[in-house]
Amino acid sequence: MTLAQARKRSSLVGMLRLAFTAGAAIAAGIMVGHLAANAVTSGPGKIEQLTSEEVVTMVNARFTGRDETGSTIVITADTAQRQRDNPEQIALQNPRLVTEDGTEIDAPSGLYDQAAQTLALFEDVRLIDAQGYDFRSTSAKMFISEGRVDGIDPLVGSGPLGDVTCDTYEIVEDGDRLRCRGNVNMMIFPGGRDAHGNASAANTATPAVDEE
Amino acid sequence: QISGEGGPIRVNADTSEVMERQRQVVLIDNVDIMQGNARLRADKVTIYYGGTGATQTAGMSGFGDIESMVAEGEVFYVTPDLKATGDVGTYDAKADTITLTGEVVLVRGEDVATGRRLVMRLEEGRTTLDGGDGQVQFNISPNERPAGEAPAEDASN
Numbered sequence A: 001m002t003l004a005q006a007r008k009r010s011s012l013v014g015m016l017r018l019a020f021t022a023g024a025a026i027a028a029g030i031m032v033g034h035l036a037a038n039a040v041t042s043g044p045g046k047i048e049q050l051t052s053e054e055v056v057t058m059v060n061a062r063f064t065g066r067d068e069t070g071s072t073i074v075i076t077a078d079t080a081q082r083q084r085d086n087p088e089q090i091a092l093q094n095p096r097l098v099t100e101d102g103t104e105i106d107a108p109s110g111l112y113d114q115a116a117q118t119l120a121l122f123e124d125v126r127l128i129d130a131q132g133y134d135f136r137s138t139s140a141k142m143f144i145s146e147g148r149v150d151g152i153d154p155l156v157g158s159g160p161l162g163d164v165t166c167d168t169y170e171i172v173e174d175g176d177r178l179r180c181r182g183n184v185n186m187m188i189f190p191g192g193r194d195a196h197g198n199a200s201a202a203n204t205a206t207p208a209v210d211e212e
Numbered sequence B: 001q002i003s004g005e006g007g008p009i010r011v012n013a014d015t016s017e018v019m020e021r022q023r024q025v026v027l028i029d030n031v032d033i034m035q036g037n038a039r040l041r042a043d044k045v046t047i048y049y050g051g052t053g054a055t056q057t058a059g060m061s062g063f064g065d066i067e068s069m070v071a072e073g074e075v076f077y078v079t080p081d082l083k084a085t086g087d088v089g090t091y092d093a094k095a096d097t098i099t100l101t102g103e104v105v106l107v108r109g110e111d112v113a114t115g116r117r118l119v120m121r122l123e124e125g126r127t128t129l130d131g132g133d134g135q136v137q138f139n140i141s142p143n144e145r146p147a148g149e150a151p152a153e154d155a156s157n
Helices: A003-042
Strands: A057-066 A072-082 A089-093 A096-099 A104-106 A109-113 A118-128 A134-143 A148-151 A155-158 A162-166 A168-172 A177-188 B009-019 B024-035 B038-049 B066-078 B083-092 B097-108 B111-121 B126-130 B137-139
Touching: A072 A109, A162 B009, A177 B024, B066 B097, B083 B111, B097 B126
Parallel strands: none
Antiparallel strands: A057 A072, A072 A089, A072 A096, A089 A109, A096 A104, A104 A118, A109 A118, A118 A134, A134 A148, A134 A155, A148 A168, A155 A162, A162 A177, A168 A177, A177 B009, B009 B024, B024 B038, B038 B066, B066 B083, B083 B097, B097 B111, B111 B126, B111 B137
């Protein structure tokens, strides 16, 4: 190898070494830049926004809230599934709502709206409260923060006073008032149900009222 | 109670409201209450319970027993023996009476009487009608009576 060839080769190697070093520096720069950009835009602790295709299902879900008087309300469900198009709405299986004063409302299915703080219950809705009332209906909508229940389907129920059926109903003031509308039929037992040896109509689908 | 017999009370109405704290039941529009052989109809009926909390009666929590009832608006009270109408009807459990006031009309069989205040004692089955500041009017249809039976006296207030 002549001197000229050797000089030529070493300048080639030098150029290659330079190019390689520059390439490495550029690659490192790109990576650091990407990381920095990612960190700035996403911000620490920000939950990644759900895309509409993703569905989140919780098992043994539990939600707690408060009504207007500040008493706690707990909603549990076997499964809770966020809705595709509206993440605030959660479809519940076997939901059950329990209030501080011992009222329990459950149903096979329901829809909880976190934003509106409502719980809509469907199919076989059952409400039992501490005063001994036992109501059934095929739908109920709970306005949790207002402590109100709205029912657009017939109600069948029994309680300390006796039995009641009606077309629609509303329970307001945290269960203190029960309003029934349309074809209200009551059977009142003066002195209490057992004072007359009256069979409890709590379990029968329709109370003992004969049609006229 | 609206009948001396007692027993369960059957109620029909367009609207009802059960108020736990006040221990009241309000029935509104087309109210029809039946107990035993007595029937009470009115536009509105409010049932007041006298419970103070636990009562001896099993199954009753808080409401206790019926203390009184107030019926308002076209009040009709019907039993097999009589029919009576008035503007306001009040049942008082302690006195065991139903009192009708206002334009009171009492019909018994074919006899008709009008006055301002009718008091019916359920257990005794006794009825008193008075004319208030007016007179009691009686309209008695003398039908064929068996010989020897004295005709009804003419009552005046």
